[in-house]
Amino acid sequence: MATKNTVILAAGKGTRMKSKLYKVLHRVCGRTMVDHVLTQVEQVKMDNIVTVVGHGADAVEKELGSRTKYAVQEEQLGTGHAVMQAEDILGNLDGITMVVSGDTPLFTAQTFDNLFEYHKSKKAAVTILTSHTDEPTGYGRIVRNSLGIVERIVEQKDASKEEQAITEINTGVYAFDNQALFSALHSINNENAQGEYYLTDVIEILKKQGKTIAAFQMDDFYESMGVNDRVALSKATKIMQRRINEAHMKDGVTIVDPDNTYIDVDIKIGADTVIEPGVQLKNHSVIGENCYLGAHSEIRNSTLHDNVTVTSSLIEDSEMFDGSDIGPNSHLRPESSIGKGVHLGNFVEVKKSTIEDNTKVGHLTYVGNAKLGKNINVGCGVVFVNYDGAKKHETVVGDDSFIGSNSNLIAPLNVADHSFIAAGSTINKDVERYDMAIARERQTNKPGYFKKLPYQKD
Ligand code: UD1
Ligand code: CA
Numbered sequence: 001m002a003t004k005n006t007v008i009l010a011a012g013k014g015t016r017m018k019s020k021l022y023k024v025l026h027r028v029c030g031r032t033m034v035d036h037v038l039t040q041v042e043q044v045k046m047d048n049i050v051t052v053v054g055h056g057a058d059a060v061e062k063e064l065g066s067r068t069k070y071a072v073q074e075e076q077l078g079t080g081h082a083v084m085q086a087e088d089i090l091g092n093l094d095g096i097t098m099v100v101s102g103d104t105p106l107f108t109a110q111t112f113d114n115l116f117e118y119h120k121s122k123k124a125a126v127t128i129l130t131s132h133t134d135e136p137t138g139y140g141r142i143v144r145n146s147l148g149i150v151e152r153i154v155e156q157k158d159a160s161k162e163e164q165a166i167t168e169i170n171t172g173v174y175a176f177d178n179q180a181l182f183s184a185l186h187s188i189n190n191e192n193a194q195g196e197y198y199l200t201d202v203i204e205i206l207k208k209q210g211k212t213i214a215a216f217q218m219d220d221f222y223e224s225m226g227v228n229d230r231v232a233l234s235k236a237t238k239i240m241q242r243r244i245n246e247a248h249m250k251d252g253v254t255i256v257d258p259d260n261t262y263i264d265v266d267i268k269i270g271a272d273t274v275i276e277p278g279v280q281l282k283n284h285s286v287i288g289e290n291c292y293l294g295a296h297s298e299i300r301n302s303t304l305h306d307n308v309t310v311t312s313s314l315i316e317d318s319e320m321f322d323g324s325d326i327g328p329n330s331h332l333r334p335e336s337s338i339g340k341g342v343h344l345g346n347f348v349e350v351k352k353s354t355i356e357d358n359t360k361v362g363h364l365t366y367v368g369n370a371k372l373g374k375n376i377n378v379g380c381g382v383v384f385v386n387y388d389g390a391k392k393h394e395t396v397v398g399d400d401s402f403i404g405s406n407s408n409l410i411a412p413l414n415v416a417d418h419s420f421i422a423a424g425s426t427i428n429k430d431v432e433r434y435d436m437a438i439a440r441e442r443q444t445n446k447p448g449y450f451k452k453l454p455y456q457k458d
Contacts, residue, residue, distance in 0.1 A: 003048065004095060011055060016228045026233055038051070078197035080201060099173065125180040130171060134167060151204070153203050185202060242258065252271030260278055273290060313332070318338070324343070331348075334351070336355075339356040339357040351366075353384075356399070378403045379403055393413075400417055404423030415437075
């Protein structure tokens with residue numbers, strides 16, 4: 001049976017990244033580079049996907065889980081040696097094997113599909129995916145003869161002056177006849193500038209065996225970009241970001257300044273939402289329809305339902321329901337749930353709390369470990385005092401209550417519905433329904449005292 005297989009090369013350390021993190025685990029728009037590659041490969045429907053791991057094998061396996069098989073390359077002796085490690089899994093199969101690198105995050109499933117189709121139509125032993133660039137430095141070059149037929153690939157470090165001038169590059173993606181690939185790999189050596197077993201040498205070997213070598217030229221060089229250092233990482237991120245932002249705009253989202261809007265790959269956004277400059281949407285956030293995300297807001301791993309307004313605020317691991325609003329300069333910390341029509345104004349911090357529909361927390365307030373019912377008014381500068389130095393405690397406030405400004409609610413505390421807390425109170429005893437609680441020093445007025453003050457004015 002003719003099988004369709006892919007080998008993803010992800011064993012290299014990535015020395016040029018100068019990082020403790022393995023190269024293929026660096027992120028582009030929220031997803032690791034190797035995950036980007038695997039996600040696109042998965043869409044082509046393979047019989048086998050084998051990821052070659054070495055440096056950081058455990059971390060890469062943890063990242064990709066059971067979506068791929070693994071082959072371990074103990075020592076990183078080159079890309080040809082890396083593919084060899086997949087021989088135990090793939091060696092006996094008939095069919096086509098695509099090889100891709102884990103450091104080329106921009107490739108699309110469509111390009112892989114096109115490569116397979118082209119390869120089949122050419123009946124070739126190998127089809128190299130190539131592209132053209134005015135800045136080929138660092139890439140392997142495609143050497144063609146006077147008839148334009150591909151002879152071999154020469155690596156940057158082994159290339160002559162003339163070869164370095166070639167602008168057609170090896171993208172590092174190939175479709176091989178599986179049997180031809182593994183038999184040719186047995187003949188490669190490491191006699192080159194880097195002392196490595198190059199996968200690219202397989203081309204010349206197949207050529208010498210009289211087999212057909214094809215090259216499929218893709219139009220978009222940027223899609224084939226390999227990330228070897230941080231400069232390339234930032235370029236790849238820019239390109240990916242543009243793609244993501246354009247897809248959202250085509251789906252009806254207004255992005256005022258797409259060059260300065262940072263949206264991770266897994267984010268969903270409803271139509272008619274408006275996103276101002278500097279906004280960052282991260283992890284697995286979901287944004288509803290007709291929301292307004294004001295400048296420099298950041299939303300991490302959170303869900304916003306429809307018609308939510310966020311003005312220059314930070315939202316983490318939380319949920320905001322229909323018509324609620326927050327900001328400017330406010331912060332939802334993890335595990336907060338904000339009901340429909342809730343208003344959270346400026347300088348409000350909410351942590352691990354539930355606030356039900358139409359409650360208002362207008363200004364300068366900390367709500368921690370609390371459950372607030374519906375239609376509550378929380379005045380300015382209220383502190384939900386949740387921590388006794390050792391443990392966190394909970395405060396519950398019932399529907400339709402009023403919490404006066406500058407109050408401290410010392411948890412554990414239960415404030416019943418329809419109750420009233422007078423401004424400036426420090427409350428540490430439960431409050432019953434329809435009660436007013438007042439806990440502050442009575443005011444004393446001293447008649448005429450102003451005139452006794454040393455700085456008094458007539
Ligand atoms: C490689 C190609 C080059 C091509 C470029 C495209 C070779 C010899 N060169 O160069 O022609 O233009 O990709 O981006 O193939 N890896 C292993 N084990 C190893 C060595 C590398 O798994 O022993 C993995 C790396 O993790 C990486 C991929 O193979 O994901 C490519 O290796 P890298 O060192 O980045 O090759 P380039 O120098 O970019
Ligand atoms: Ca590379």
